[in-house]
Amino acid sequence: MSNERLLLLHIGRHKTGTTAVQQQLQMLQKPLLRRGILVPETGLHQQQHLLFPAALLPDHPALPPGSPPDLDQLLPELQAEWQRSRAHCCLLSSEVFSELAFRRPDVAQELLQRLALSADRLQILQVVRPLDDYVLSAIKHQLRNDHLLQRSPLSWATHCRRKQDALDHFWLHSGWPHSSVPYNTKTIVPELLQRVLREADQLRTWPRMSRKLLTKVDQRPNADALPAALYAAQVIQIVQRRSQGSTPIGLAALAAQLGKRLPPLSVECLKELINVPQQDTASGDWEIVQQTKAWHALRSILAI
Known part of the structure; x- marks a missing residue:
C-alpha cells in the first residue's frame, strides 16, 4: 500500500443519488476506516461535509443556525482528525462543492487549493447523468x-x-484530476463505493464490504416515478x-x-x-x- 495521503472529494452533482451515497458512507464509516479510508466528522452537517464549501456561501439555506463555519478553524480540525485516524485516504462528500463552483468559481478554486495542502494528492469524484x-x-x-x-x-x-x-466547464478546466461515474439509480451507490475503494487501493476488499452494503440498501419509493x-x-x-x-x-x-x-x-x-x-x-x-x-x-x- 502506498504511503501517499489521498484526499477524495465527492462533489455530487445534484440529482445523482448523492443522499443515498452519503447515507451509506455514514453507516460504513468503521468498515471504511479499517480499509484506511476516513469519512471524517469534521465539517459534517446533515450527513454531508457541507460546512467546508458553505463556509464560503454564508447565505446557504442548509447551514445550521448560529455563527457561520470558519475555514481557518475547520481545516486544522480536519488535519488533526485525519492524523489521529492514521488513514491514508480521507473522503469528503457534499453537493455544496458544486454549488460553490457554480456561484463563486474563483472562490471554489481557492478552497480546493487550501484542501489540497492537507494531502499529497487531491482527486475529484463526480456522478454525471445525461x-x-x-x-x-x-x-x-x-x-x-x-x-x-x-x-x-x-x-x-x-x-x-x-x-x-x-x-x-469548471471541473474540466479546474486543473484537478477528476473521475466521473455515470448515474444509474439502481447501481450508483455500489459503483461509487467501488470507485472510492479503487482510488484508495482497496478494491480487493469490495466483496466483503458489498455484503454489508446490500443489507442496508434504502428501499424507499423513488419520487421520480x-x-x-x-x-x-x-x-x-x-x-x-x-x-x-x-x-x-x-x-x-x-x-x-x-x-x-x-x-x-x-x-x-x-x-x-x-x-x-x-x-x-x-x-x-x-x-x-x-x-x-x-x-x-x-x-x-x-x-x-
Whole structure:
C-alpha cells in the first residue's frame, strides 16, 4: 500500500443519488476506516461535509443556525482528525462543492487549493447523468416542493441547463484530476463505493464490504416515478395560474383534485413540455404551453 495521503472529494452533482451515497458512507464509516479510508466528522452537517464549501456561501439555506463555519478553524480540525485516524485516504462528500463552483468559481478554486495542502494528492469524484435526464429530474423535484411554486418551471429548466454547462466547464478546466461515474439509480451507490475503494487501493476488499452494503440498501419509493401526466398537469397549472396572476396549488393538492382521471402520458410528452423555451412574459409562457402535446392530452381534465 502506498504511503501517499489521498484526499477524495465527492462533489455530487445534484440529482445523482448523492443522499443515498452519503447515507451509506455514514453507516460504513468503521468498515471504511479499517480499509484506511476516513469519512471524517469534521465539517459534517446533515450527513454531508457541507460546512467546508458553505463556509464560503454564508447565505446557504442548509447551514445550521448560529455563527457561520470558519475555514481557518475547520481545516486544522480536519488535519488533526485525519492524523489521529492514521488513514491514508480521507473522503469528503457534499453537493455544496458544486454549488460553490457554480456561484463563486474563483472562490471554489481557492478552497480546493487550501484542501489540497492537507494531502499529497487531491482527486475529484463526480456522478454525471445525461443533461435531459438531469433537467427532468430537477423539474420533478421543483414540482414536488410547494415553496418553489412562484418560480416558473420553464425558467427553472433554463437555469438547470446553464448550471450544468457552467459546472462541466469548471471541473474540466479546474486543473484537478477528476473521475466521473455515470448515474444509474439502481447501481450508483455500489459503483461509487467501488470507485472510492479503487482510488484508495482497496478494491480487493469490495466483496466483503458489498455484503454489508446490500443489507442496508434504502428501499424507499423513488419520487421520480410518479406519473408523467401528474407532473405535466402541474407544469401546465403553474404556468396558467401565473399568466392570470393567481397562486398555483401544490402537487399533492392537484393530485387530490384530479383523482383517478389522469390519462397515460409518455415521458417524451413531459420532456417536450419542460423543454419549451421560457418567453418574455407569463402570458407568453401560457400561449406556448398550449401548443404542446401534453396540453392537448390533459386539457379536458384540467378544466382551464
